[in-house]
Amino acid sequence: HASPSVRRYARELGVPLDEVKGSGPKGRITQDDVQGFVKGVLSGAQQTAAQKARAPAAAGGSALPGLLPWPQVDFAKFGPVERRDLSRIKKISGANLHRNWVVIPHVTNHDDADITELEAFRVQLNKEHEKSGVKVTMLAFLIKATVAALKKFPEFNASLDGEQLVLKQYFHIGFAADTPNGLMVPVIKDADRKGIIEISQEMSDLAKKARDGKLSPAEMSGGCFSISSLGGIGGRYFTPIINAPEVAILGVCRSTTEPRWDGKAFAPRLILPLSLSWDHRVIDGAAAARFNAYLAGILADFRRVLL
Numbered sequence: 001h002a003s004p005s006v007r008r009y010a011r012e013l014g015v016p017l018d019e020v021k022g023s024g025p026k027g028r029i030t031q032d033d034v035q036g037f038v039k040g041v042l043s044g045a046q047q048t049a050a051q052k053a054r055a056p057a058a059a060g061g062s063a064l065p066g067l068l069p070w071p072q073v074d075f076a077k078f079g080p081v082e083r084r085d086l087s088r089i090k091k092i093s094g095a096n097l098h099r100n101w102v103v104i105p106h107v108t109n110h111d112d113a114d115i116t117e118l119e120a121f122r123v124q125l126n127k128e129h130e131k132s133g134v135k136v137t138m139l140a141f142l143i144k145a146t147v148a149a150l151k152k153f154p155e156f157n158a159s160l161d162g163e164q165l166v167l168k169q170y171f172h173i174g175f176a177a178d179t180p181n182g183l184m185v186p187v188i189k190d191a192d193r194k195g196i197i198e199i200s201q202e203m204s205d206l207a208k209k210a211r212d213g214k215l216s217p218a219e220m221s222g223g224c225f226s227i228s229s230l231g232g233i234g235g236r237y238f239t240p241i242i243n244a245p246e247v248a249i250l251g252v253c254r255s256t257t258e259p260r261w262d263g264k265a266f267a268p269r270l271i272l273p274l275s276l277s278w279d280h281r282v283i284d285g286a287a288a289a290r291f292n293a294y295l296a297g298i299l300a301d302f303r304r305v306l307l
């Protein structure tokens with residue numbers, strides 16, 4: 001129960017009256033009760049039902065209404081433990097990854113690219129540029145190949161804005177960098193206008209800055225598409241989480257020499273595993289399979305980037 005003036009007051013403040021406890025006669029809600037509710041929410045002492053539904057599961061709330069609360073376990077009961085605070089970057093990237101994982105309907109397509117010739121070319125380039133101090137990396141070729149694929153499939157270079165798709169006419173590619181403090185995603189701006197050597201140099205500078213904790217917000221913003229390369233570390237395939245508001249991300253693992261049938265015999269080929277995660281609200285499975293196949297085609301014969 002609440003008087004019309006209290007109802008109006010609650011409406012103006014956006015207070016859900018059914019969540020306010022009344023202190024008046026017969027549980028009637030007073031203006032003071034509404035004010036107390038607002039103060040409680042602002043001070044963090046209280047949450048609205050909508051806030052509770054959005055609260056991270058690990059913080060004790062449920063990620064979605066109806067989910068069980070996060071298990072509360074006294075780990076020390078089972079053996080010795082040590083508690084460590086999450087780094088600032090882990091807290092920020094964790095909250096972003098959690099939102100993206102929960103909100104975006106992810107699908108991941110796996111494919112392989114034959115990079116035998118490309119790797120030989122990369123090794124040759126590095127010999128030629130030995131004295132320059134710039135190391136040409138596979139990731140630089142992947143960035144350039146990705147730009148070509150984004151040009152061919154523009155819905156991958158887009159963001160959702162309500163019921164509209166914002167198609168970008170620029171090509172800023174982010175790459176995941178592992179740092180002592182956690183994951184960071186520096187962005188190579190205008191990758192379409194840069195050569196492989198320039199991209200390699202810039203990536204090395206940005207990765208160093210990321211590791212030294214010196215990346216500026218501008219160097220991490222404006223990305224259209226991200227690449228997460230675990231190639232230097234290992235693994236076969238994985239399911240990368242999309243870096244919202246982007247709509248797709250490419251995961252790359254370690255290349256291995258494998259026997260491939262060339263029509264007459266098995267030949268040893270260097271095979272790079274690709275994992276493309278995409279937002280099913282924007283992209284369809286057929287388009288994702290085509291994107292991967294196109295990308296693999298470019299990596300197999302880099303001259304195709306000119307087409």
Ligand code: CAO
Nearest residue numbers: 137138139176177178183207228229230231232253254255
């Ligand atoms: N297959 C096989 N070997 C590969 C490879 C691949 N796909 N990619 C790189 N390598 C090899 C390189 O040849 C190089 O070997 P040498 O030291 O013998 O020359 C070594 O791995 C390091 O590679 P690199 O110098 O080219 O560096 P990179 O481009 O692979 O990586 C960077 C740079 C910043 C992406 C990397 O340091 C990094 O942080 N990776 C982790 C990204 C990550 O954490 N992703 C997960 C995000 S989701 O949690």
